[in-house]
Amino acid sequence: MSKLPDASGKLPSEFELIARLSKGIRLSRRTILGIGDDCAIVSRPRGDTLFTIDSMVENVHFDPRWGTPEQLGARALEVNLSDIAAMGGRPTACVVNLAVRDGISARTLDGIYAGLRNAAREASTDIVGGNITRARELSITIALLGEIRRGVMRRDAARPGDQIFVTGTLGDAALGWRILAGKLKPRGDARRDRGARKYLVERFLSPQARLFAGERLAALRPAPAAIDVSDGLMQDLGHILERSGVGAEIEASRIPVSPAYRAVMGNSLVHALTGGEDYELIFCARRGHSEAELSRRLRVAVRRIGTIVRGKRLKMIGASTPTIGGWDQLRSRG
Structure with missing residues (x-):
């Protein structure tokens, strides 16, 4: 030392x-x-x-x-x-x-x-x-x-027809960071806004790795392609698509956000799509798995948000596609 x-x-x-x-x-x-x-x-x-x-x-x-x-x-x-x-x-x-x-x-x-x-x-x-x-x-x-005990999940395992799922909710930590950094001004009802902000800040300060969910997912056959949401949904899903040589169609209406997120951002999905540090899991499983079955298996809420398709295009259905970026270690945060 x-x-x-x-x-x-x-x-x-x-x-x-x-x-x-x-x-x-x-x-x-x-x-x-x-x-x-x-x-x-x-x-x-x-x-x-x-x-x-x-x-x-x-x-x-x-x-x-x-x-x-x-x-x-x-x-x-x-x-x-x-x-x-x-x-x-x-x-x-x-x-x-x-x-x-x-x-x-x-x-x-x-x-x-x-x-x-x-x-x-x-x-x-x-x-x-x-x-x-x-x-x-x-x-x-x-x-x-x-x-590795039950199986391993890799980014290069996604195949056309796979269903794309995420655990938990997205965008909370990104909003928590912006609140702490003084970049997000209060809006609407002050009391409701205060409770929402407390929740969002806690999501940033105290993330929880989805260890149990990851191990249970790896036991599926075949094991899904997966990645954690550290740099934002769009960017992290993009890593799976690049490594697997496939594309994806994402349904904007199915992106899971928390009531606290809605209280602060309304219908805007920008931080749910490009904000990072939620440390939820994105995974691409073969057809046949329901949200209810996966939620029971993983002991966390699971939402299907889209489908893996042929080609290399990431298409957003139901909303204009935001900047595909998110958190970059070598660039300052906005």
Whole structure:
């Protein structure tokens, strides 16, 4: 680990901080050796291994003033867990790189790790190591291992005739971000608007990876093509279409949005179509599955929104197609 200088007397030494943050971490029997050595040792998974990594950077993905440190820590892990969910896997172990800027207190780091521990415990995932370093901005990078037990979902598995489904509702997190960033002004009834905004902000600050739903979907035969909604419905569905060499027809009237979304946006679907960070699942299953049956199987509301077709065109039925873009890591947010 690189040396972490004292941050204006507010932080303990690097190794004291490591000991402090890792004190409450509990490990499962599949972890042979956790934090404290040059490498962790984990037992061999039962099936193939999934491996993903993601970062959350201050002023790019979050503003530390918007939520609690616990929410920030949990969110950093949930966005990684969502990648495992999109493949139908089960998370097993992760390592955490924490980059700390001046002005961050040990109490804030305690909160971040408390959120990480809680999210890891709920997902049956071991935190087995990591790194702490000094940086100009606070960032949390997590590398996560998972295993495939029932089957795997890939972006290149969509076929003409498949039905396109999504879990949950779309656009909530994008509106939550805009509310926190001061980019969405109140409208309509103040009391109703206040309740809606609270819900939307919570959807942004505290996403929930669809791990159970992903694993149940992967057990279908054939396993659906799937992706999580991190960058927006249009952009993420576009990745499936590109990898599978197919097109799609989407029915605007079937895009699922929450009552809170409707309260704030009315009939506009722009954020439901292009907003990201909902971490719901888009999947393309063979015909024969109903919304009711899938909702029971996955234990989350499921809506059919369209059909995979031949060709490479993404067509929106019932509304003008918005800009096919969404969140881009290398461009500023609007």
